[in-house]
Amino acid sequence: MGTLNPTILAPEMSKALNAARPLRQRFNKTVLTPEILLYLFVTSPDLDANRVLQRLATERGFKLDEMARTAQTMAEMRDGRNASLDFQGDDGRPVALSDEMIVVLDEGHAIAQAAGEIYVGTAPALAAMSQRGRLHRGHAATLWHHPCGHDQPAGRCGRGPPRDQPGLGGAGQSGRAGACLSPRGPAATC
Structure with missing residues (x-):
């Protein structure tokens, strides 16, 4: 059994994975x-993913407590299939990851890199969950990062999702609403 490379994780994501153990x-x-990680994101206000969800709840009119129940x-x-890859917890004990969890972390890492980040944090992992269909239909949103460097909900600055990045809400994601990836919220100018 292998161990997840810890160098791809932002400190916040490492903290979230440790918090998901119990x-x-x-x-x-x-x-x-x-699904367990999503529950953590919805119920942990100190995580960037939760701040994204709070903003989406306000903008889209859904309730976070209902999303937490879902x-x-x-x-x-849902039971996951063991991917034979563990996350090494802060206490040194391994935590078995499901195959879909590996996909979420890998796609979250790709999303973070496309946004100019080095490590996968909770917001890019949430974006990956959205793309993988892990969010309930009433709460789903394609999360993306502006090519201009500002984080904006789709249409807010007039640019919309990047067209050359179909996996990030562009051409391959038509018909789905966009929202910014960052917990910081809309930038004043773009």
């Missing part, structure tokens, strides 16, 4: 799944 046990799961149900119902 949730995995609470939900009586053998592996850490995206995420909890999803986490309870």
Whole structure:
């Protein structure tokens, strides 16, 4: 069994994966799944992903407590398949990751890199979950980062999603609403 390369994780994502360990046990799961991580994102106001979700809830009119219940149900119902890759916790103990969790982290890393970041944080992981269909339909949003460097909801600065990056909400994601990737919110000018 291998170990996840810790150099791809932002400190906040490492903190989130460590915080998800007791949730995995609470939900009586053998592996850490995206659904468990989503539940953590929805219920942890100190994470960037939660700030993105709070802003989306305000903009789109859904309630985070309802999303938390949905995420909890999803986490309870879904068993993941062991990817034979562990996250090494802060205490040195391994945490088994599901195959879909590996995909979320890998795609989140790609999203972060496309946004000029080096490490995968919770907001890019949330964006990857959105693209993978892990968010409930009523809460889903394609999350992306502006090519101009400012984080904006789609249409707010007139540029819209990048067209040359279909995996980030561009041409390959037609018909889906966009929202900024950053927890900082809309930039004043763009």
